[in-house]
Every structure is written in structure tokens, then in C-alpha cells.
Amino acid sequence: MEAEVKKAVKISEVKCGIKAAIPIAVGYIPIAIAFGLIAKSSGIPNYISLLMSVIVFAGASQFVAVNLLMLGASPVELVMTTFILNLRHFLMSSSVSQRIEPGTSKKMLTLLSFGVTDESFALASTRKEQYLKRHFMLGLHFTAYFAWVLGTYIGLFLAAGLPEIIQNSMGIALYAMFIGILVPAVKxxxxxxxxxxxxxxxxxxxxxxxxxxxxxxxxxxxxxxxxxxxxxxxxxxxxxxxxx
Amino acid sequence: MDNTTLLFVVVMMAAVTYLPRMIPLVLLGEVKPPPFFKSFLRNIPFAVLGALIFPGIITSTGKPLSAMVGGLAAVILAFFRLNLIIVVFGGIGAVFLCEILF
The missing domain is CATH 1.10.287 (Helix Hairpins)
Structure with missing residues (x-):
């Protein structure tokens, strides 16, 4: 009986995380579509671009990588630039380590840490509760990741290019989200x-x-x-x- | 760069992105940091959000004017604590209007 209650609590936390991630998905999908389109037009094989979204999962550095590849940068330059661009996640991950609910297993932390992005960090770290529930984080990170990979797939295989005015307008999405998180938190x-x-x-x-x-x-x-x-x-x- | 090298580069990119995400979360969890460091870690969300928003927002739409209008719309909506989705779409809508009008 108790096990069932625990399971129900876990599921409701995952759902809560998925719901919280909707603004992230709204911001990620158009950007990931743009990434897919740009990567395709720059001549990178589709499976490599998709792999980038699946295993790197870091927006800005993926755009920069495509750009550097077109400029003929060396492998070392690409890896170094990615490292420097994403090193800020070290700070975010350190901050989250103090907020995640105690008793979270190393295995779970290893999994959750893959999903630490600017956006998921911004959303999770400004929440009011003292401890962040691990299943909430799981739902949040998975949904953001799913949106990023899905958007990349659409950009590579389905999209024929959005009108420029729509693309430009969507460019503000993640910034508007950051503002939407920051302003109420600091007010x-x-x-x-x-x-x-x-x-x-x-x-x-x-x-x-x-x-x-x-x-x-x-x-x-x-x-x-x-x-x-x-x-x-x-x-x-x-x-x-x-x-x- | 041939495709095999490129594949290797992408795997390396994944490794250097994942390690900084993983190491603090897995290793710092049981550490009780001193008060100064604890308060430092608590400040990070607000500092990082500020630094992510500005000046990056200026170049987010292709035109600084529409980006600033979109940003301002988001600030106003966020100030009244409207739902995050409304803030996001309000920002997008403001940029769209600005791009049509100017």
C-alpha cells in the first residue's frame, strides 16, 4: 500500500516537472528547428547533427560548432570552444547540488546532471520550495531534452524553412522566458x-x-x-x- | 574534416559538456559548504540570469529595436507575475508586431 502511494507521488512530481517545462519546450523547438536547418544547409551529415543534439544537448555551443565547422576550424578548436561555452554549467550544477532533495542516489544525480541547461536551471533554481524533488527534475529535464531533439529532427528532415519574420520573432522566446523567471524572483x-x-x-x-x-x-x-x-x-x- | 573525425569531435564535445554538469552535482551533494560559499551558490541563479539576458537579447531577433521592444513587453508582463507561457508569447507577439510595423 505504502509503495503504491510512493509511486503515485513520484508520478505526480514527474507530471509537475513536465508541466513546468512547457515554456522551455516553446522556446527550444523553434531554435532546435533553426539549428537543424542551418546544420543541414552547411552540409553536415544529418546523423551527425542529430547526434549532436542527442549527446551534447547545449544550444549555443551547437550553433557555434556549426559555424566553426563552416569556417574550417580544427577539432581542438571545436572541443575547446564547446568546453569554454559550457563551463558555466559547472556553476549551475554546483548551485543545484545544494537544492536537490537529500538522499538522491548518485545514479540519479548522474542522470539528472545531463539535463542541466541555462533554461532548466533558471526554472528549477528559482522555485520556492526548499528542496527540488528528483522526480520533478526528471520530468523537467526530460521534457526539455525531448523538445530539443524533436526540434532538431523537424529542422533536419521536415521543415522547409520558416518565414524570416516568424523566425526572428521566435528568437526572443528564450530571453522572454529568462525575463519571466527573473523579474518575479527579484521583484x-x-x-x-x-x-x-x-x-x-x-x-x-x-x-x-x-x-x-x-x-x-x-x-x-x-x-x-x-x-x-x-x-x-x-x-x-x-x-x-x-x-x- | 572527414565524417569519422567529425563523429569523434562530436563525442568529445559531448564529454566536455557533460563533465562540468555532472561533477559538482555528484560530488558536492554531501559537502556542507561554508556560509559564504553557500550564499554564493544561492546568488548564482540571479546573476546567471542577468548575464544571460543582457546583452545577448539585443541580437536575438536580428534587429535591436524589435528585440528591445520584445524584452520590454516581457518585463512588463513578468512584473505582474503573469504565467510564464503568457510572458513568452507576449514577447514573441511584441517582436512580431514591431517587425510588421517598422
Missing amino acids: DCPPVLRVALLAILINTLLHFVPVLNILSSGWNIIIATVLASAAGSVLYPQEVESHG
Whole structure:
């Protein structure tokens, strides 16, 4: 009897994760379609492009990889760029490690960690509950992954190219989602609002100011995140401690 | 690059993407970090969201003007705590209108 109740709870958590992932899927599918179309038009074999979405599962770095391949970059350059672009997930994964419900098995963590993306992290880490349920995370990560692979498949094998105006409009989707997550989370909490604004300021300086703008956007995001988070911990240790 | 090399490159890309995702989650779980580091980790979502949004958003639609209009629409909708789906479609709709009108 108890086992059945536990199973029902697990299923409802997975469903909750799937539901929470819908905005991510809305953002991922058009971008993945665009990735499929671009990869196809650049002459990369379809099975390799699909494999990229299946085993790499990291949007920005996949676009960059296609771009670098067209420019004739070396294998080392491709792997290094991917590493640097995705190193920010190290920070996100460290942050999630403190929020995931205690008692989660290593095996489950090994599986869940594959699905840590900017989008799933943003959604999960700003949730109100103290601990993130592992089955919620499973539903969230699986749905986002499914949308990414499905979109890539559509782009490679089904899509004939969306009208440019639709493509451009969909480009805002993930950013709108980030805004939709960030704004309510920081609205009533000035310390974290300042942390977010400081990160924006640092990232903007690193991006535009001559002399500073020598690094890739991957490094810029890492530096801005580390500096702003550290500054927040120095300036507001108490407030932030009680948050989340 | 021939297809065998390319296949190998994609596998390496997968490895260097997966390891930074996996290592902290599997190894840090049982570690009780000192308070400063704990508060640092709690700040990361807000800092990373800020850094992901700006300035990347400017080039997201092909035109800075429509991107800023879409971003502003999303901020307004998000401020009133509307459902995330509404924020996303509101942003898309605002960009679409802007691209038609200008």
C-alpha cells in the first residue's frame, strides 16, 4: 500500500516537472528547428547533427560548432570552444547540488546532471520550495531534452524553412522566458535584484568596452556570474542566506 | 574534416559538456559548504540570469529595436507575475508586431 502511494507521488512530481517545462519546450523547438536547418544547409551529415543534439544537448555551443565547422576550424578548436561555452554549467550544477532533495542516489544525480541547461536551471533554481524533488527534475529535464531533439529532427528532415519574420520573432522566446523567471524572483528581494543588475553591468562592460572585450561570451558570462554572486555574498550575507 | 573525425569531435564535445554538469552535482551533494560559499551558490541563479539576458537579447531577433521592444513587453508582463507561457508569447507577439510595423 505504502509503495503504491510512493509511486503515485513520484508520478505526480514527474507530471509537475513536465508541466513546468512547457515554456522551455516553446522556446527550444523553434531554435532546435533553426539549428537543424542551418546544420543541414552547411552540409553536415544529418546523423551527425542529430547526434549532436542527442549527446551534447547545449544550444549555443551547437550553433557555434556549426559555424566553426563552416569556417574550417580544427577539432581542438571545436572541443575547446564547446568546453569554454559550457563551463558555466559547472556553476549551475554546483548551485543545484545544494537544492536537490537529500538522499538522491548518485545514479540519479548522474542522470539528472545531463539535463542541466541555462533554461532548466533558471526554472528549477528559482522555485520556492526548499528542496527540488528528483522526480520533478526528471520530468523537467526530460521534457526539455525531448523538445530539443524533436526540434532538431523537424529542422533536419521536415521543415522547409520558416518565414524570416516568424523566425526572428521566435528568437526572443528564450530571453522572454529568462525575463519571466527573473523579474518575479527579484521583484520583492532587493539584494538579489542588485546581484542580477550587477551581473548585467559586468557582462555589458566585458562585452562592449574596448580592451575588456577580448574574451568569448562564454567566459564573459562566467566572470559576470562569479563576480556578481560573490559581491552579493559579501554585501548581503544574511538576506540571501534566508532566501530560497 | 572527414565524417569519422567529425563523429569523434562530436563525442568529445559531448564529454566536455557533460563533465562540468555532472561533477559538482555528484560530488558536492554531501559537502556542507561554508556560509559564504553557500550564499554564493544561492546568488548564482540571479546573476546567471542577468548575464544571460543582457546583452545577448539585443541580437536575438536580428534587429535591436524589435528585440528591445520584445524584452520590454516581457518585463512588463513578468512584473505582474503573469504565467510564464503568457510572458513568452507576449514577447514573441511584441517582436512580431514591431517587425510588421517598422
